[in-house]
Amino acid sequence: MVEGLRERKKQRTRQALIQAALRLFEEKGYEETTLAEIAAEAEVSTRTFFSYFASKEDVLFFDSQQRLDRAMTRLAAKTPDQTVADLLRQFLEDSIEQVITGTGTYDAAALRARLVLTVPSLQARALHLLLDSQLTLAKALHEAFPDRLSLQDAGTAVGALIGAIMVTVMTSVDEGKPIDEIIAAVRRAGDVTIAGLGSLG
Numbered sequence: 001m002v003e004g005l006r007e008r009k010k011q012r013t014r015q016a017l018i019q020a021a022l023r024l025f026e027e028k029g030y031e032e033t034t035l036a037e038i039a040a041e042a043e044v045s046t047r048t049f050f051s052y053f054a055s056k057e058d059v060l061f062f063d064s065q066q067r068l069d070r071a072m073t074r075l076a077a078k079t080p081d082q083t084v085a086d087l088l089r090q091f092l093e094d095s096i097e098q099v100i101t102g103t104g105t106y107d108a109a110a111l112r113a114r115l116v117l118t119v120p121s122l123q124a125r126a127l128h129l130l131l132d133s134q135l136t137l138a139k140a141l142h143e144a145f146p147d148r149l150s151l152q153d154a155g156t157a158v159g160a161l162i163g164a165i166m167v168t169v170m171t172s173v174d175e176g177k178p179i180d181e182i183i184a185a186v187r188r189a190g191d192v193t194i195a196g197l198g199s200l201g
Helices: 002-028 035-041 046-052 056-060 064-076 084-103 106-118 120-144 151-174 179-196
Strands: none
Touching: 002 035, 002 046, 002 056, 002 106, 035 046, 035 056, 056 106, 056 120, 064 084, 064 120, 084 120, 084 151, 084 179, 106 120, 106 151, 106 179, 120 151, 151 179
């Protein structure tokens, strides 16, 4: 019971820091916001901030590993009747769901997307994470269909889908589209890409 209460308190504090950071980034800008201000907004000490995040960048990428872990779990749990297209579509929907639930609101998700696409240091971090995760996912997809997909074909599938999603988000954010339209555009991009990958099995 004590462990459960402690864990819930930690999750609340972590979420408070994320929401505080997003509010301040919206109001002041990413570069202008300090760690101390984020901690104060969340009503914790700067030392407590470092118990949860190593840097200001980490706050915006708080769910990257969780999203990758979930995708890997889905791939590992593939059932015999699932196709490559089924798993790619599932990955697409999981990604959309986690982006929204992770930040809490459509507006927060849109803000995070804008920041990642416009702040150079965040762009670099996102690119690094993206490259690492694509290779990991390609290997997992190949292992899920070892007789049907070579590692290169799996890489093609993962790269095509994630690339389509990223460019769609970038162009949508650049046009200032609301998050519901961005999600609709991402789903369409995913459908088009997955249909085009039909020859892979």
